[in-house]
Amino acid sequence: MVFPSTMGLAPERAEEVVRLAGMAPSLHNRQPWRFRLLPHLIELHFDPGSRLPVADPEDRELRLGCGAALLNLRIALDHAGVRPIVTLLPRLHGQTALAEVRAGRSDAPDPDAVRLCRAIPKRRSNRRPFLSTPVPEQDQHALARAVHEEGSHLHVIRRDQLSALEELVHRAHRAQLGDPEFRSELDRWTGRPEGESEGVPAAAAGPEPEPHDQWVLRDFAAGQARPRVPGKDFESEPLMVVVCSYHAGRLSELQAGQALQRMLLTATSLGFVSSQISQVVEVDETREELRRLLGGRLHPQALLRIGHGTPASPSPRLDPAELVLDDEAIADSGP
Numbered sequence: 001m002v003f004p005s006t007m008g009l010a011p012e013r014a015e016e017v018v019r020l021a022g023m024a025p026s027l028h029n030r031q032p033w034r035f036r037l038l039p040h041l042i043e044l045h046f047d048p049g050s051r052l053p054v055a056d057p058e059d060r061e062l063r064l065g066c067g068a069a070l071l072n073l074r075i076a077l078d079h080a081g082v083r084p085i086v087t088l089l090p091r092l093h094g095q096t097a098l099a100e101v102r103a104g105r106s107d108a109p110d111p112d113a114v115r116l117c118r119a120i121p122k123r124r125s126n127r128r129p130f131l132s133t134p135v136p137e138q139d140q141h142a143l144a145r146a147v148h149e150e151g152s153h154l155h156v157i158r159r160d161q162l163s164a165l166e167e168l169v170h171r172a173h174r175a176q177l178g179d180p181e182f183r184s185e186l187d188r189w190t191g192r193p194e195g196e197s198e199g200v201p202a203a204a205a206g207p208e209p210e211p212h213d214q215w216v217l218r219d220f221a222a223g224q225a226r227p228r229v230p231g232k233d234f235e236s237e238p239l240m241v242v243v244c245s246y247h248a249g250r251l252s253e254l255q256a257g258q259a260l261q262r263m264l265l266t267a268t269s270l271g272f273v274s275s276q277i278s279q280v281v282e283v284d285e286t287r288e289e290l291r292r293l294l295g296g297r298l299h300p301q302a303l304l305r306i307g308h309g310t311p312a313s314p315s316p317r318l319d320p321a322e323l324v325l326d327d328e329a330i331a332d333s334g335p
């Protein structure tokens with residue numbers, strides 16, 4: 001396939017922009033984002049075939065992932081000298097359209113875009129134990145500012161909220177593992193052999209969860225045994241943060257996905273690592289309890305642990321050409 005050019009970018013540059021967009025995080029690495037490249041704009045669509053109907057029946061996390069890919073796309077375009085102008089949920093673009101990005105003025109890249117663009121390929125989910133060195137307050141403020149810049153809010157879990165949060169995470173985890181359909185969906189997309197381009201590979205799974213673990217409970221290696229290195233337990237007091245939106249609904253979820261990714265790239269550029277712990281926001285009852293724990297005004301979208309850590313293995317990605325939609329694919333896609 002000859003990669004289409006778009007927004008005045010040569011095909012190789014357009015391909016690089018799509019490659020960077022596709023490096024965003026997504027639930028079980030399903031990579032639900034697709035792009036339609038037209039001469040003057042790029043549309044972001046979701047792929048109905050990449051849904052995870054048991055863990056994410058309302059597509060909330062699918063939209064978080066697509067929001068994260070949109071942030072990468074914006075940064076990659078900015079880095080390529082094109083200031084992006086984004087419309088979320090554009091009308092009249094078919095049922096899978098999530099955003100439309102048009103080219104604003106051409107300009108030298110903003111220094112922030114350069115810093116964050118460099119972080120895109122370095123960011124990865126790190127499911128290993130972190131070091132016990134705390135995240136300094138000024139860096140916590142930088143993470144909160146990154147989320148704020150994208151119209152969302154970062155709640156840093158206070159010490160007195162940790163044990164209530166831990167109880168909610170464990171309750172949600174037990175509820176999910178009690179559902180055979182959840183287990184079979186998780187097993188299908190985790191512990192994947194090398195050479196696959198979707199799903200979480202066993203190498204990125206981190207150590208096998210043990211009953212005394214506080215936060216990292218989900219087994220991403222589909223039960224494959226991997227004995228824990230003695231003395232390599234999880235940190236006892238990680239920085240736990242919740243990315244929250246001010247409202248519920250699709251638009252806020254797309255904003256929260258961009259906020260999540262701006263925070264993750266900021267964390268990466270500052271030398272931190274992170275992993276998501278989603279059980280508590282996937283189970284309706286515990287998500288509501290978490291909302292109350294945070295004061296009842298905000299909508300929790302993603303829970304993360306952040307800290308200093310050792311390098312983690314990457315997860316694979318689809319080829320940029322597989323992410324490009326043609327008009328026929330859009331006409332065929334259902335809601």
Ligand SMILES: Cc1cc2nc3c(=O)[nH]c(=O)nc-3n(C[C@H](O)[C@H](O)[C@H](O)COP(=O)(O)O)c2cc1C
Pocket residue numbers: 023024025026027028029061062064065068123124125126127199200218220275276277278279302313314315
């Ligand atoms: C909405 C969302 C929820 C996620 N939930 C979890 C989770 O509960 N546990 C986890 O270890 N990773 C979680 N992840 C991370 C993905 O598994 C990860 O992004 C994907 O496998 C790609 O790997 P990478 O982040 O290293 O590029 C989540 C990601 C997103 C976007």
